[in-house]
Amino acid sequence: MALAMKASLGSAQSVHQSCHRAGFLGSRAPLAVAVRASRIQNSRQMTVMAGQEYPSNWLNKDPLVLVLGFLGWTVPANIPVPAFGGSSLFGTFTQSIGENLARFPQGPPLQDKFWLLLVTYHVGLFTALLLGQIGVNGRKQGYW
Known part of the structure; x- marks a missing residue:
């Protein structure tokens, strides 16, 4: 889980850095897009238990x-x-x-x-x- 979070944070940071290089210094929109993308990626993560794969947010709590x-x-x-x-x-x-x-x-x-x-x-x-x-x-x- 921690490894997946680090990977998603790394991808969000790389997107943020590439947006800075592209000239979007004043805008926060690219960072918001990266955060949303990492949340979507995290919501699709699977947990392996007893040889079976289950979605990590199986409870879908509200x-x-x-x-x-x-x-x-x-x-x-x-x-x-x-x-x-x-x-x-x-x-x-x-x-x-x-x-x-x-x-x-x-x-x-x-x-x-x-x-x-x-x-x-x-x-x-x-x-x-x-x-x-x-x-x-x-x-x-x-x-x-």
Whole structure:
């Protein structure tokens, strides 16, 4: 990876130097073109794992998916439900965190409701993030 980055930086520098020699001293456009070209080259790099080649950016992460996935799970988790005595999952979870922080040096016991709330909230959150990532990348790649 470091070798590929050095190679792409070297190509960007050589393009930049050739633009200086060509008389484009005041312009930043050739450098921007070189940087874009090196980013395209880096996005097409392959990683070899277990004898197979995979794109090095296989995750195709999108920060908007993280924000919308977090909101897409946390907002519905704030809706009061009768199962929590008219409170919400997120509200009960944060209340449980506060109760356990009041006894700080001592951690929550194994039978505390905190553990069930922790697992429930985070399983839902990571499911929303995973499905959001699948949906966005499926749309980008033309699956639906």
